[in-house]
Amino acid sequence: MLERSTLCGLGVCAGIAAGPVVRMGRPVALPAPRAVFDPHAELSAARQALKAVSADLADRAAGAAGPARDILDALSMVADDPLLAETVEQHIAGGADAAHALARALDGQAAVLREGGGYLAERAADLEDVRDRAVAVVLGAPMPGIPDPGHPFVLVADDLAPADTATLDPGRVLALVTVRGGPTSHTAILARSLGIPAVVAVSEALSIEDGTLISVDGSAGTVRVGVDPREAGGPRIRVRQPIEPGRTKDGYAIPLLLNIGSAQDIRSDAEGVGLLRTEFLFLGRDDVPSVDEQRAAYGQIFGAFSNKKVVIRTLDAGADKPLPFLGLPAEENPALGIRGLRTASMLPDVLEQQLAAIALAASDTEADVWVMAPMVATAQEAAGFAVRARRHGLAKVGVMVEIPSAALRARRILKHVDFLSIGTNDLGQYTMAADRQDGRLAELLDPWQPALLDLIAACARAGREAGKPVGVCGEAAADPLLAAALVGFGVSTLSMAAAAVPGVGAALAERTRAECEQLAEAVLAAGSPDEARFLALPHW
Amino acid sequence: MPQRTVVVGSTSGLHARPAALFVKAAAAQATPVRLRVGERPSVDTRSILAVLAQRVKQGTEVTLEAEGENADAALDALAGLLARNLDEEAEQHA
Numbered sequence: 001m002l003e004r005s006t007l008c009g010l011g012v013c014a015g016i017a018a019g020p021v022v023r024m025g026r027p028v029a030l031p032a033p034r035a036v037f038d039p040h041a042e043l044s045a046a047r048q049a050l051k052a053v054s055a056d057l058a059d060r061a062a063g064a065a066g067p068a069r070d071i072l073d074a075l076s077m078v079a080d081d082p083l084l085a086e087t088v089e090q091h092i093a094g095g096a097d098a099a100h101a102l103a104r105a106l107d108g109q110a111a112v113l114r115e116g117g118g119y120l121a122e123r124a125a126d127l128e129d130v131r132d133r134a135v136a137v138v139l140g141a142p143m144p145g146i147p148d149p150g151h152p153f154v155l156v157a158d159d160l161a162p163a164d165t166a167t168l169d170p171g172r173v174l175a176l177v178t179v180r181g182g183p184t185s186h187t188a189i190l191a192r193s194l195g196i197p198a199v200v201a202v203s204e205a206l207s208i209e210d211g212t213l214i215s216v217d218g219s220a221g222t223v224r225v226g227v228d229p230r231e232a233g234g235p236r237i238r239v240r241q242p243i244e245p246g247r248t249k250d251g252y253a254i255p256l257l258l259n260i261g262s263a264q265d266i267r268s269d270a271e272g273v274g275l276l277r278t279e280f281l282f283l284g285r286d287d288v289p290s291v292d293e294q295r296a297a298y299g300q301i302f303g304a305f306s307n308k309k310v311v312i313r314t315l316d317a318g319a320d321k322p323l324p325f326l327g328l329p330a331e332e333n334p335a336l337g338i339r340g341l342r343t344a345s346m347l348p349d350v351l352e353q354q355l356a357a358i359a360l361a362a363s364d365t366e367a368d369v370w371v372m373a374p375m376v377a378t379a380q381e382a383a384g385f386a387v388r389a390r391r392h393g394l395a396k397v398g399v400m401v402e403i404p405s406a407a408l409r410a411r412r413i414l415k416h417v418d419f420l421s422i423g424t425n426d427l428g429q430y431t432m433a434a435d436r437q438d439g440r441l442a443e444l445l446d447p448w449q450p451a452l453l454d455l456i457a458a459c460a461r462a463g464r465e466a467g468k469p470v471g472v473c474g475e476a477a478a479d480p481l482l483a484a485a486l487v488g489f490g491v492s493t494l495s496m497a498a499a500a501v502p503g504v505g506a507a508l509a510e511r512t513r514a515e516c517e518q519l520a521e522a523v524l525a526a527g528s529p530d531e532a533r534f535l536a537l538p539h540w
Numbered sequence: 541m542p543q544r545t546v547v548v549g550s551t552s553g554l555h556a557r558p559a560a561l562f563v564k565a566a567a568a569q570a571t572p573v574r575l576r577v578g579e580r581p582s583v584d585t586r587s588i589l590a591v592l593a594q595r596v597k598q599g600t601e602v603t604l605e606a607e608g609e610n611a612d613a614a615l616d617a618l619a620g621l622l623a624r625n626l627d628e629e630a631e632q633h634a
Binding site: 123534 | 551563586587625
């Protein structure tokens with residue numbers, strides 16, 4: 001038992017959280033084989049154990065949804081498998097006791113799946129999970145699984161099994177500490193995608209008693225045992241994680257850029273900025289900021305990214321984000337009204353001044369400044385914007401793809417501009433005719449909607465053909481599972497909030513470029529968001 | 541022996557959800573049905589482990605075999621299921 005000490009491990013998700021420990025049952029160690037006098041009793045014990053495991057998993061499946069349900073359902077079928085039952089019977093006939101017969105049968109099946117490689121090899125971990133559960137039942141030990149003590153807790157485990165990751169509730173689990181695991185293990189990716197502070201490779205972790213108050217520091221990789229009760233139960237502190245360059249497992253670079261809305265969001269360790277929103281300068285004002293004022297404000301941000309790319313977007317305001325000086329009347333249907341680049345036809349001077357300020361600020365600094373326009377619907381609009389921007393000496397001019405018409409005509413648009421940046425939130429809204437503000441339509445706005453993925457893939461293809469970069473900013477780029485598929489489509493950069501970068505980076509590092517392409521192909525063939533997401537999960 | 545030859549219709553082949561649905565349906569039949577892929581020995585369709593290990597992809601031709609008085613009904617039911625694209629249907633019902 002450990003009291004008041006500090007344990008060291010490997011921090012895989014930054015942040016600090018403190019709370020009472022609840023340990024996940026370590027898989028029961030197999031005792032030494034017993035001499036068997038009554039094979040019938042062993043057989044019946046082994047069969048009952050498999051039945052109990054199957055029933056328990058089926059129950060959990062019934063209470064779960066989406067991919068988690070499928071994983072648990074499939075595991076339940078494995079426990080109930082006739083081939084497995086037959087193998088267990090053979091081992092018992094050969095003189096094994098129930099626990100060893102189960103372990104050998106499941107290990108044997110796991111080995112067969114491992115030989116199959118790829119998808120099947122990943123299933124082998126599921127068989128080990130079923131083995132641990134069945135052996136626990138036979139030995140009268142509690143079945144392993146995520147405990148539910150009825151209050152928030154710090155989960156301490158040997159490692160997490162696929163079925164556990166499907167049922168982990170980030171509302172309950174304050175932090176994760178595991179004995180095994182590494183920076184790109186399943187547990188680490190899950191922790192990052194859920195934003196739960198996590199430390200792996202803490203060898204003594206399971207010797208901390210249940211209920212002990214501990215503090216987990218996912219940045220330092222330390223676990224303090226026996227902290228003050230006042231410290232425990234406090235809010236989870238999210239800490240900045242370092243940003244590292246985006247690479248696939250085989251070293252193919254995918255720059256992970258930031259979406260920023262003001263100088264406050266600057267991170268000097270980032271690879272660059274994929275979306276600099278300029279609304280911050282204009283909001284809450286009655287007049288248009290002068291060229292000088294804009295030049296200074298943009299220059300402050302550009303200056304933080306010397307020799308790095310900064311993609312700045314011209315003013316995206318209008319019916320949906322009203323600004324007094326635009327003087328636009330209220331509209332019935334603002335999302336479909338005068339917004340984004342469309343305001344430029346009514347107020348060309350605002351865009352002219354902004355382009356002038358951007359060009360001046362770019363020449364003041366060493367940043368590699370790219371400029372793009374929001375809400376472009378046609379190739380003519382794109383061409384018009386490109387002419388205006390280039391007149392100011394801006395070398396890299398692109399447009400956002402947020403409207404399905406632009407995605408469908410990406411090839412033609414790329415004849416006029418140097419790059420595309422796909423805004424998946426608006427593109428989703430317009431593709432599915434579903435208001436982004438309406439929570440009831442969340443399912444339609446899922447970034448995994450096949451129609452949205454088709455449009456993204458079409459843009460990426462057009463970019464590859466033209467030899468011009470296509471980036472994604474928006475929620476889709478921040479989803480670690482989807483990011484790999486986007487790379488597989490041929491997307492060249494991903495842009496997201498700083499907090500999402502480590503998770504996406506870890507997910508990309510898990511796959512080679514060829515594997516991303518395979519995933520992309522599978523995801524495009526999927527019939528629904530759930531199916532697509534399911535194909536990307538390292539699971540069933 | 542009664543048998544049916546079918547081209548597998550599901551996007552993900554006989555993996556994931558379609559495999560699970562197929563094995564469940566096989567277990568519900570009155571008679572055991574075996575699955576043969578190419579020249580490999582046939583396997584019990586009621587075993588998810590055996591079915592997965594066949595690594596059947598969409599578009600693969602497979603043969604179902606059964607004996608006994610309920611054989612034809614069981615074969616028809618399972619062949620019908622294999623021919624459908626269960627991934628797409630799952631999405632329509634979702």
